[in-house]
Each structure stands twice: as C-alpha cells, then as structure tokens.
Amino acid sequence: MGPGPINAYPRVLQAMSNQLIGQYDPVMTGYMQQVQQLYRGVFNTSNEATLLIDGTARAGIEAVLVSALKPGDKVLIPVIGRFGHLLCEIAYRVGAEIRTIEVEWGEVCDPALIEKEIKAFQPKMLATVQGDTSTTMNQPLAEIGEICSRYGVLFYCDATASVGGNALKVDEWYLDAVSVGLQKCLGGPSGSAPITLSDGFVNEISKRRHIELGLRTEQHSAGSEPMIRSNYFDLPMILDYWGEERLNHHTEATTMLYAARECARLFLEEGENAVLDRHEVAGQAMAQGLETMGLKLFGNQKYKMNNVVGVYIPQHIDGEAIRSELLNLFGIEIGTSFGPLHGKIWRIGTMGYNARQEAVLSTLAALEAVLVKHKAAINTGVGVQAAMTCYAAHFQAQSVLAK
C-alpha cells in the first residue's frame, strides 16, 4: 500500500510465466500490434505512434526528452514535486535550456502562470508530471494543453503515477507525448514504459531519423537534423522497429510486453469509468478513514490524486518504526517520503490491484493497531467505520445509477 510499485494483478503475474516467442514470429509481431491498439485505448488517443520503451518509467521520460530536445532547445518545466526535478535533470543532461516554474509542494501549477512563462521564454516544449507521488498532487492538464496548442509548444507529460487511476485524455487535452509505467494503477511490474506520440511530435523527431550502421541501405532516408544522442532511446529508430519494416533495434523484452498487454487488457475489460471510480472511492475511503482517526492529510485535497494520500506522522511518533511494524506484523508496506517531506509524512497508496475495499479497510485497521501500540493520540474504533461508510455510500449510488 505504498506509492508504488504495488502488488500486480494475478492475471498479469500469470501472463508473465508464458513461454517466450521469437521477436519476428508472427505471433509476437501480432502481440506488438495488439499492445499498440490496447494502449491507444488506455491513453484515449488515435496516435499511430503508441508503443513500449523497454525500461522503467524514467526510460520513457528520457526517450521522449532526448529524442525531441537538441542541445540548446528550450524547455519549460513546472516543478510540483520530486519528479518535476527529475524532468529537469534529464533535460539538463540532454543539453536543453531549462526554465522552471517552482510550485510549493502540496499544490499544483496555475495554467495562467504557464501561459505567462510561455510568452516570456518561448520554449519548444513544455514538460510536466501529471501525478507526482512525492506530493500526491495531480496536475490538471486540459487548460495547459489548450495553451500549448495555441502557442505551438510541444506538450509532454509523464503520467506514470496517475495513469489508470485518474483521467488522462491525450487527444482531447492536446498532449503531444505521454510516457507512463506499469507499476502504479495499471497493476503491473516496473520495467516497461508505454508511450504515445502525436503526429506532430513524430514529425519533429523524424528530422533526426537515422538508420543503424550495418542495417542501412540506399532506400533509407535520413533526417536533416543532428543525430539523437542516444541509440537506446532513439525514438525514430524504435518507431522503425515497431513499424511495418520491423527494422532491428533492441530485442523486445517479451515478458514485459506480456505484462504490459495484460495490464491494458484488464483496464479496458473492466472499463475506464469503472476503474477510475474504483480508484476514486478507494482514495476517498482511505483519506476519510485517516482523517476520522484524527490524522492530518498533506496537501491541497482538491488536487489530490485518487491513488495516493499523504498523511502527517503524528508528533512524537517514530514514522519508520510504524512502517516497519506494519510490514513485519501485518505484511503491509506504506511509503516514506522524499526531500522536504522526508520524516514528516507517510504516503499511502490505493492503486491497481490494491484499490480494493478489503485492502483499504485492512490497512486502516492495521495502522490504527500499530499507532495505538505506540501510544499515539488518535481516535480509536472510528477510522475503519468511516471508510466502510464511504464504500457503502458509493455502492448505493452505483446501484441507483444501475436502475
């Protein structure tokens, strides 16, 4: 029950024990096409360029940034938490010129501020995080997308922590590039990074297209702009590998592709609305349970992600001792925190397979028991009840809707 990675869905685990298939076997290339189509569903997009990067979520981030940004290109980055810093860090190494908009941790960035900075800085790209687990905030994107589209700025978003538990409408919100991971609400393991790229973004990076030495023939046309600084993260090459010609690049990570495929199938079978609802009620029940217990929540609750909540560690309580007893006595892991929040808040996740009533209720019950053991000043016997009430109201509303 941490901020991710989390327990995987049993069907995802099962999928990963399937025997491998050769990368050019028609069954495998068929699976690759299925994965592209499935993630168009997850991302709410019709982008042809929808595929997997073989690596953890930050591999997807680096692939987007290193392919789009040449040394000297300008990028504007709102920093709402640790993962905003990560975008800066990666963009810096790519050689980009960076301007940041720093936002107090626990808040999100005002679109008006973004418009102002776009006018002043005239960036090639705006790069932002949607859900930043370090602060539990979920940055609204629709307005920012509209602004970027109006000013002709490429709009990239890292939605690793939010995808599958919070709305993400790539086409409707004018997103040009989105990268995610499986290990949060999609209920899979870390190690595969689905991405989607708009046609405009693909046009842009195609200027740097290049065919690998030893695979090049005279039919292959190269782009006019400088080569991308990474081979592994060269998106035009990766597009050629996933495309019709299936030009060899890496050897696709077969098992991780099985996992990614199963995560998306589960999401689409349950249905986007049902999955988001399930995350929303789990998040609400967890938050209300904690508050009713007398604990204080962190950050602007209006913008909290559905799938993770920050909660202040009560005074005079050793946060790490509580975490360790939860793990050792109950087998439940909750998260510590980074940077300015380190030692001040815990982060509790309700995502993917763990966005279930039983997981929420048992976590609240276990946390209460451990806090009582440590003589924390909390309200006993009411936290779990509040979460149950929250779920009951949700199920009733659902059954009314069904009639």
Place this chain on the structure above:
Amino acid sequence: MGPGPINAYPRVLQAMSNQLIGQYDPVMTGYMQQVQQLYRGVFNTSNEATLLIDGTARAGIEAVLVSALKPGDKVLIPVIGRFGHLLCEIAYRVGAEIRTIEVEWGEVCDPALIEKEIKAFQPKMLATVQGDTSTTMNQPLAEIGEICSRYGVLFYCDATASVGGNALKVDEWYLDAVSVGLQKCLGGPSGSAPITLSDGFVNEISKRRHIELGLRTEQHSAGSEPMIRSNYFDLPMILDYWGEERLNHHTEATTMLYAARECARLFLEEGENAVLDRHEVAGQAMAQGLETMGLKLFGNQKYKMNNVVGVYIPQHIDGEAIRSELLNLFGIEIGTSFGPLHGKIWRIGTMGYNARQEAVLSTLAALEAVLVKHKAAINTGVGVQAAMTCYAAHFQAQSVLAK
C-alpha cells in the same frame, strides 16, 4: 532455435509469476544482494560492482559507454560483425572519437593488430564484442586483456550472445567492464542486462558522480568531471541505488530481477563446466549434422561460438520459405541474417534451454524434411545420425571421466 531470443528455462518462467515486492522491502534488497553475488559467479569475478541494468542488452552497452566516455575520449573498436558496428554507433553518439579495426565477417581480430593500434591511437578504452551472433564468431579475449592491462587501456566487452555458453573469465582476462543479456545461453527473457565493473573502472566513472536534484544533501560529494549525459544510464547513480545507501534512482524492475536471479541460479547449480560442455556438444552435434547433410558452414570454425552456427542456404533454395515452413509445420524458428550475409546464410542456435539433444535432433530432422520437400540436393538420412553419434561419443567420454 534461432540466434536468440530463445525459449526460457521453465524455472525462469515460473520465477516471473511471483508476486512483486516493494523496492525497499528487506526481502527485495536481499534479492538484489543475492543477484550481485550470483552474477559474480557467472562472470568469474570478485568485482563489488556487479548488478543489473533495467533494459535490454544494448541498455547495458550504452550504460557502460556513456558513463565511461566523455565527448572526445578515444575508443578503439574491433568490428567482427554487426554488433561491433553497434558499439561504434553508441560510442559515436556519446561523442567519443572512434577508431575501428575492420575484420572480414567470419573471422576474429588478431591481438597483435590490436596492440599495434593501441600504440598508434592511444585510446582510453578498447570496446569489443565477444560472441557476435551476426557472424557466429567468438573473439578470444585473454591476450587482448593482457595487452590492455599492459597499456593502461580500459577493456570493455559486450558478451551478451556468448555468456553462459562459452568461457568468460572476467578477472583472469583483465576485463574492466562486461555487459550481457539473459536471452541467449542464460535462458531467460530479454529485458535485463547484468553488468560487472572492475574497481579501476568504478574509480574512473566516479569522477563523474552526481546526486539527483531533490535527493542531494550536504553529505554527498560530487565528482570533478562533467556530468554523464544520461540519467537513466548514469552508472555511479545506479551504483548508489544498488549500494548501501540505496539512493533512489529508477524503480527496480522486480520481475526481470526474478528472471535474472533464476537464470544465474540455474547456471551455478548445474555448474559452469557442465553448462559449457552441454553447449559445446550441442553446437558440435548441430554443425556435424548440417555438414553431413551436405550443407556448408559459414566462417572460421576454429573460432565459432558453441551456441550458434551459420550455414549457407543451398543454391536455388528460397531461404525464407524454408524458415517459414520450419516455423509453421514444426514450430521451430531458425534465424535469418544481417547486412552482407542477408539471404546467404541461416543462423541456427543451440543455447540455454535449447542446448539439449532432443532440440538438436528434432531441428535437424525437421530441416531435412523441409529441404527434401523443396528438392534441395542434400544427403538424406545421415544428418541426424551424425548428431546422434556426436552425442554418444560425448556421453561416453563423460562416463569415462566419471570413473
């Protein structure tokens, strides 16, 4: 039965269906330590810095090159096949100054030539491939290691295709950095790249050590040299993540770690000598079967890898039609080839789980049947027999040794 990826060992598939564990759970960090120790065994090294890169085999290559080579640093690369070109390609993007030694496909590089070029070019690093599946050649490394050590040149080797099926003695051969993948003789999926780095190599890259923005504290000392151009492949950061402080970098790809762990356990349980023997006899039996059938082998057989053989497509035979019938009628995949060999040879693998007598014999029987169907001029009824004879001699020699 292609040049990889191949079928995984059943125990590896099983390991990948295990439930995930949080990245800082003591069980998980314990597994990480086990993996380090297991791969020291696989690599025959005492290198402390032995760990996994989360990505396919070329992720391991890029991590080594981008961390060690600053723009302008000189690297000498013997090119014995396609994957030598890949090293050049990656080193070029890193900004290195490259000199290559081109070797005719089907041969290996003479150490004397390497010494001559080291004297003339004075590189910081020599980067080579051990087994290059594109040509089936296995570059001898012991002498080259001795030369590099004598001239103070960092010696890096990509041993993806050869590890686990051909001898690889990291410490004895003075290798400074080695990267591999699981999808060849180790019998696992693509998607995890074990690497090992000598203390000297670690010293060198530590000059570029850097702590991520948002994780940095005053206790952390940074290196004096320019920052590594990639965050994802920043080896000093990855070492900090695997090290005692467990400083957050990526989220370790749990399932791939399970796979890597099981691959190494299988290798060490069976025992290095037994595994190498099994690959040697499988390779011999396959080669003798093909030759006895009247087919011509590709390349200098003295230096052939144990785990893959190149065989000329008989005249007037459509190589792709044969491959496709083998796949569709027998469920057996063999490999096509790259670059100058494309359309001229097939590549047939005998590695990992497929380095078994039944796999070798069935492949030869199936290939014979399909070639006969296509009216190829081959000797019938003798190829499989030759392979059986080869195995019988091997088992007899083993039983004599056992007495």
